[in-house]
Amino acid sequence: MTNTALEKRSKISTQIDLDKDGVQHGHLIIPHSRNDSPWGSLLMPLSVFKNGEGPTVLLTGGNHGDEYEGPIALIKLIQSLEIDKVKGRVIILPALNYPAVKAGTRLSPLDGGNMNRSFPGDADGTITQMIADFVQRFILTRVDAVVDIHAGGKIMSFLPTAVIHNLPDPDHMERTLAAARAFGAPNCLVLEELDAAGMLDTAVEEMGKIFISTELGGGGSNRPETVRIAETGIHDVLVHLGILDEAPKGPGKTRFLGTPAEAFVIADKTGLFEFTAELGERVEKGHIVARIYDLDNPTAAPAEYRAPCDGIVIHRHLMGQINRGDCLAVMGQETDNFS
Numbered sequence: 295m296t297n298t299a300l301e302k303r304s305k306i307s308t309q310i311d312l313d314k315d316g317v318q319h320g321h322l323i324i325p326h327s328r329n330d331s332p333w334g335s336l337l338m339p340l341s342v343f344k345n346g347e348g349p350t351v352l353l354t355g356g357n358h359g360d361e362y363e364g365p366i367a368l369i370k371l372i373q374s375l376e377i378d379k380v381k382g383r384v385i386i387l388p389a390l391n392y393p394a395v396k397a398g399t400r401l402s403p404l405d406g407g408n409m410n411r412s413f414p415g416d417a418d419g420t421i422t423q424m425i426a427d428f429v430q431r432f433i434l435t436r437v438d439a440v441v442d443i444h445a446g447g448k449i450m451s452f453l454p455t456a457v458i459h460n461l462p463d464p465d466h467m468e469r470t471l472a473a474a475r476a477f478g479a480p481n482c483l484v485l486e487e488l489d490a491a492g493m494l495d496t497a498v499e500e501m502g503k504i505f506i507s508t509e510l511g512g513g514g515s516n517r518p519e520t521v522r523i524a525e526t527g528i529h530d531v532l533v534h535l536g537i538l539d540e541a542p543k544g545p546g547k548t549r550f551l552g553t554p555a556e557a558f559v560i561a562d563k564t565g566l567f568e569f570t571a572e573l574g575e576r577v578e579k580g581h582i583v584a585r586i587y588d589l590d591n592p593t594a595a596p597a598e599y600r601a602p603c604d605g606i607v608i609h610r611h612l613m614g615q616i617n618r619g620d621c622l623a624v625m626g627q628e629t630d631n632f633s
């Protein structure tokens with residue numbers, strides 16, 4: 295029942311044959327010996343829809359475990375996708391960091407692993423590293439494109455946006471932009487990452503393949519609008535890639551935003567956090583976007599944080615308390631370069 299070709303090279307096995315035509319719902323079977331289950335495994339959901347020749351897309355949610363639009367949209371897709379309308383292959387991992395999604399935490403409770411800093415992974419490493427290794431070597435090598443649905447998690451909130459990166463190869467950039475336009479989110483951020491090493495994004499982009507991510511809302515919950523953006527965007531990317539023979543659902547005209555080098559505002563105080571702008575608000579350089587108060591010195595003036603440039607507030611720290619070093623806001627600037 296297991297795929298022996300995969301078994302030889304990873305401790306993770308699966309009853310699914312990734313290359314077989316038809317609909318298969320199963321698991322990545324991840325050995326996890328523990329007190330309450332000495333010979334136990336984790337059964338991480340995996341679905342594959344394959345119908346003949348055509349492009350392959352990987353759809354992932356739950357890269358971080360407290361971001362819910364991806365798992366919800368992908369479970370709905372698993373239940374609704376009609377194989378007769380598929381040309382090529384759709385591989386779905388609704389909970390990429392499965393232990394984290396089960397726990398409702400950003401990182402894995404088993405090894406502290408941040409899935410999006412764990413690529414290319416390690417076949418002999420921790421569970422997070424083993425999952426990353428399996429995805430890197432056995433799934434990414436089969437795909438033409440990846441859509442990885444993120445949101446702000448419990449701590450952050452975003453203006454709903456697709457996310458891509460500036461890519462050095464013009465053809466690679468144009469293919470990525472075309473997919474991002476098809477995704478049709480209200481906004482698309484062309485992001486300069488603070489720390490790109492180890493990201494799924496980087497692993498896919500280094501293979502010259504299309505990678506679309508998102509940041510949809512936040513707060514460790516979800517809203518009708520953000521789930522709809524995820525569902526519609528995934529559907530329309532499948533149509534765009536020629537995998538799904540249906541009409542696009544979204545009229546979605548996307549506003550492209552860039553992040554200048556100074557766009558990230560970092561707190562240098564710990565305290566009570568007052569955010570003084572709205573997500574999506576257009577502010578001028580110098581506008582006060584946040585204050586931090588010291589509860590133990592109530593007469594002390596708060597620390598004030600100002601917009602480092604003209605632009606649109608696309609991200610905010612969400613909780614009412616903040617720590618020194620936390621990112622409290624990110625600014626985006628509209629650009630016509632990609633429209």
Ligand SMILES: [Zn+2]
Nearest residue numbers: 358361444445
């Ligand atoms: Zn995330």
